[in-house]
């Protein structure tokens with residue numbers, strides 16, 4: 267037995283752990299009892315920890331083929347996006363969709379149907395998955411493509427349809443390893459939303475929100491727009507090596523910081539600093555891909571910054587119609603509670619199909635809080651506001667959602683359960699999250 | 706002999722976690738790779754992986770360390786005599802079983818010492834005749850001092866370590882370099898399920914990086930993590946009178 271938790275390190279649990287190196291290992295593990303697949307453990311909560319066996323997929327990380335005509339890569343599920351970028355950016359390819367960390371596996375990206383800063387234009391990770399091979403409850407391997415039931419449920423299915431063994435994904439041709447970033451500061455939440463609504467044609471768009479300041483300035487922020495740079499965007503000296511970017515050293519947080527390190531005061535300072543930093547450098551500038559997409563990856567193990575108790579993420583999606591009111595209410599509740607969130611990220615979502623994927627056309631807000639009773643209490647309030655505005659919750663970030671709240675937020679739950687019962691997956695693929703939420 | 710590595714690189718025991726990482730390490734440098742294992746059919750996906758990631762040529766070969774008679778034919782049957790050969794073959798077994806089942810104990814001794822030594826000897830002779838090459842033997846810190854908890858495995862590794870040292874000495878003036886690798890704990894199939902001090906366990910990729918660097922710099926003996934040099938120095942310094950009563 268080993269202690270495992272998600273990225274938030276909230277309430278670790280004892281679980282049996284095994285490593286799969288090949289398909290036969292998955293079959294053997296499955297024959298022995300219920301399990302859940304675990305990728306690189308970047309989901310914040312308990313979705314990749316099983317009360318039975320937690321089957322680590324990282325060692326199944328072989329890339330099997332790449333078609334330079336179509337950009338289709340076939341790989342095992344344990345391959346990291348970081349490895350895909352490492353191998354293919356020098357050849358002119360980049361993932362179409364990437365979350366805010368490159369240290370996720372292909373399997374994890376599919377199981378959560380992750381979104382990037384381009385969902386409003388390109389959709390989620392699943393839009394670029396050509397096929398998946400899944401080992402189901404009976405140990406049989408099925409290849410599924412868009413349109414197939416299994417495909418639809420596996421995208422966003424949080425490992426609960428089976429173990430993803432391999433997938434074929436399409437990569438995006440890029441001319442350089444650089445992003446042209448345009449950072450714009452806004453003074454109010456209204457202005458932030460207006461700005462994001464007015465810049466829908468920007469390929470990448472994300473905003474950081476100030477969740478500390480109360481009053482009219484609440485929700486002021488930095489809207490960061492971006493697009494892949496063309497060779498002509500680079501300074502002449504770099505045009506000959508368009509994919510080369512500075513190799514920034516990564517830092518590692520070698521020990522847990524005391525919980526007070528990120529107390530409201532430091533978070534307040536962090537927020538203000540970020541705000542003024544953004545004000546100083548308006549207008550477009552070139553940013554290397556790693557700094558643009560993965561600022562947090564520069565500090566490995568940064569999750570230790572919240573101390574031993576860990577931290578919690580809250581991420582909801584709100585439909586376009588009620589997003590303004592919903593976001594105002596969410597930020598209001600946070601401001602009133604005095605629990606500033608160090609990282610508050612607002613993104614646009616475009617239309618989304620998918621049987622159980624998280625996004626919906628509108629906005630998504632992600633916040634993190636130190637794990638303590640006050641945060642847990644605040645999150646209940648945020649749950650209610652989300653429900654009141656027709657929103658739903660991101661299971662990849664969740665560690666504490668009550669079952670009733672999930673059910674009230676998502677009318678797809680009964681069909682998901684029925685699928686799990688009919689395929690036998692319910693008794694075979696079990697995570698602490700699926701048990702908590704009755705999935 | 707230092708600087709850029711050149712292939713082909715032969716990996717013996719290519720199905721092991723450590724070997725897979727080592728193959729990637731050399732392929733990332735652009736080296737052609739020869740993967741050899743008892744059951745090469747199982748390596749088809751690993752071949753595809755190296756080709757897809759690094760665009761290098763990869764060939765698969767069958768080898769059994771215990772089939773000594775086959776070794777000369779195995780080496781002459783390779784598409785090219787490798788520039789570098791890495792032996793990751795090893796077998797730990799279960800110490801309790803190794804104490805009472807002498808057939809099993811002999812298998813452990815032979816799989817860690819006799820077999821790998823024979824393979825490297827055949828390769829060494831061919832490289833000596835050519836006048837160039839690098840041999841890398843993955844031995845173990847377990848060979849540094851016999852301990853109750855795994856002395857059957859450890860004594861075989863001790864033999865292998867001594868063999869590598871002698872081979873290095875013999876070939877030092879012949880253009881052939883020998884690297885001895887003494888990893889501490891590594892997270893592989895061999896150690897899966899063992900309760901090891903987390904801070905001391907290396908990932909296979911870390912071992913691979915250390916091995917590629919050791920070949921580039923023509924290092925003689927590496928511990929992968931320096932701390933193991935210190936740990937083993939202390940363990941070796943304990944007087945036998947005291948050591949025999951400990952359970953390290």
Ligand SMILES: Cc1cc2nc3c(=O)[nH]c(=O)nc-3n(C[C@H](O)[C@H](O)[C@H](O)COP(=O)(O)OP(=O)(O)OC[C@H]3O[C@@H](n4cnc5c(N)ncnc54)[C@H](O)[C@@H]3O)c2cc1C
Nearest residue numbers: 305306307308309365366371373374377380381424425430
């Ligand atoms: C700093 C940071 C930023 C992030 N930013 C974003 C973001 O911008 N957008 C976004 O969408 N997400 C984001 N995330 C969340 C992250 O992308 C997802 O949680 C993703 O699923 C993690 O992948 P993983 O490989 O670590 O999977 P894990 O965390 O190990 O597992 C996550 C889920 O995937 C399942 N799973 C993993 N592998 C398999 C498999 N082979 N077969 C079946 N099921 C499998 C698990 O069972 C579990 O349900 C972020 C996370 C971090 C830490």
Ligand SMILES: NC(=O)c1ccc[n+]([C@@H]2O[C@H](COP(=O)([O-])OP(=O)(O)OC[C@H]3O[C@@H](n4cnc5c(N)ncnc54)[C@H](OP(=O)(O)O)[C@@H]3O)[C@@H](O)[C@H]2O)c1
Nearest residue numbers: 718720721722723769770793794795845890891893894895
């Ligand atoms: N893991 C550690 O903590 C650690 C520490 C120090 C040293 N080492 C050494 O590192 C090396 C790699 O081991 P590992 O940790 O990666 O474990 P592993 O996965 O068990 O690797 C052992 C390898 O040896 C092969 N092998 C065993 N007997 C063989 C034979 N008769 N003929 C051909 N191949 C044979 C196995 O092949 P099959 O797949 O066919 O069985 C396997 O590929 C070994 O020499 C080991 O002793 C390991």
